[in-house]
Amino acid sequence: MTAQVTSLKYRNTTLHQDAQPAAALSNRYLAVRHASTALSEGLSAEDCALQSMPDASPIKWHLAHTSWFFETFVLEQAVPGYRHFHPQYRVLFNSYYVTVGERHPRAERGLVSRPGLDDILCYREHVDGAMQALLRDVDALSQAMQALIELGLNHEQQHQELMLTDLKHLFSRNPLQPAYREASARVTGASVPAIQWHDYAGGQHRIGHASDSFAFDNELPSHRVFLERYALGSRLVTNGEYRSFIEDGGYMRADLWLSDGWDAVQAQRWQAPLYWQQQSQNWQVFTLSGTEEINPAEPVCHVSYYESDAYARWAGARLPTEFEWEAAAASLPAEGNLVERGALRPLAVADRQADHPQQMFGDVWEWTSSSYAPYPGYRTAPGAVGEYNGKFMVNQYVLRGGSFATPQSHIRSSYRNFFPAPARWQFMGIRLARD
Numbered sequence: 001m002t003a004q005v006t007s008l009k010y011r012n013t014t015l016h017q018d019a020q021p022a023a024a025l026s027n028r029y030l031a032v033r034h035a036s037t038a039l040s041e042g043l044s045a046e047d048c049a050l051q052s053m054p055d056a057s058p059i060k061w062h063l064a065h066t067s068w069f070f071e072t073f074v075l076e077q078a079v080p081g082y083r084h085f086h087p088q089y090r091v092l093f094n095s096y097y098v099t100v101g102e103r104h105p106r107a108e109r110g111l112v113s114r115p116g117l118d119d120i121l122c123y124r125e126h127v128d129g130a131m132q133a134l135l136r137d138v139d140a141l142s143q144a145m146q147a148l149i150e151l152g153l154n155h156e157q158q159h160q161e162l163m164l165t166d167l168k169h170l171f172s173r174n175p176l177q178p179a180y181r182e183a184s185a186r187v188t189g190a191s192v193p194a195i196q197w198h199d200y201a202g203g204q205h206r207i208g209h210a211s212d213s214f215a216f217d218n219e220l221p222s223h224r225v226f227l228e229r230y231a232l233g234s235r236l237v238t239n240g241e242y243r244s245f246i247e248d249g250g251y252m253r254a255d256l257w258l259s260d261g262w263d264a265v266q267a268q269r270w271q272a273p274l275y276w277q278q279q280s281q282n283w284q285v286f287t288l289s290g291t292e293e294i295n296p297a298e299p300v301c302h303v304s305y306y307e308s309d310a311y312a313r314w315a316g317a318r319l320p321t322e323f324e325w326e327a328a329a330a331s332l333p334a335e336g337n338l339v340e341r342g343a344l345r346p347l348a349v350a351d352r353q354a355d356h357p358q359q360m361f362g363d364v365w366e367w368t369s370s371s372y373a374p375y376p377g378y379r380t381a382p383g384a385v386g387e388y389n390g391k392f393m394v395n396q397y398v399l400r401g402g403s404f405a406t407p408q409s410h411i412r413s414s415y416r417n418f419f420p421a422p423a424r425w426q427f428m429g430i431r432l433a434r435d
Ligand SMILES: [Fe+2]
Pocket: 006, 007, 008, 065, 095, 155, 159
């Protein structure tokens, strides 16, 4: 993404959920904050300081910026006389909130050697101490302030996924091809059943978030959409299938590509997904667990919208719209290969006889053919947090379903992720649809 990766999404100022017991919100705060630092365990200060490209941020920056969010949007407002950890951090770790004030340039986040990682961990402790004091009496907080805290936790979960995407890109640029961690789950089978088609009758469907639980504002309001009859693929497109596309000259056939996509293929000299490397007749791929042979049964990952669209055309299919995807996912449990499983990669499909599409949640974010646009009746919130989502609703496509790096408590069927069509470094893949 350009801006949106660090952008992430925001919801309404009104708290949609039932008032939480004080201990519940406090415990959730601690759990989410701990999950961020847990992701950085085992990394050196140097690992956490570097920035491999303008779209990716240093781990240290993610750890600081998520703290900045609580400091700026919660503590400054809710704690009279709040003492900032460092007065210059307000600018240094502001991502894109123009309303808040000056921002350090995005492309220069990797040049900030000081504050060091230890300083940033102290910053986190400072913010956590103030937040825990505040959360001792949740009932004294306004509904709007409780909503901002909930937003801050969901914001931090988004950055947890970005920590893994950005770290993977950083390590991929290191000639030593270091491994982040050994994966805790591995499916080594090399084959999966052919894609089956699940038919949906179409008609009127309710789209968007409709319950009292948390949602970002871009999932609102809930509204009706009419769908024609359609079918969804029973599983994600695999590495093996995508390799067949490559071997069939997929990257050399202009007729398969959107015009902008064909231009990107020429300009970027794309010949395969990001992180694929050809070794004589074989393809290797760089993963969070190091470099290895591609597993043809695993879902293909790190493809742009352009590549996903071209693959679908080659396969005689198309990408689903975000509404087709949501209508099919709404009745399914939001479970799958998510970050808690520790797989650190998309996994080959497990259930071969299911009566509904598999891998809808987790594994890889699924490109849809839907432009990222406001739902009917969408309004941005007043103030700085109104910048969270709405201003990025141009020149991007919606992705659905989460990835192996998404926290379980963070994903749902109405969740809308979004990236520009050329983006590849997020954990993004392909599900086919057809009329
Ligand atoms: Fe952010």
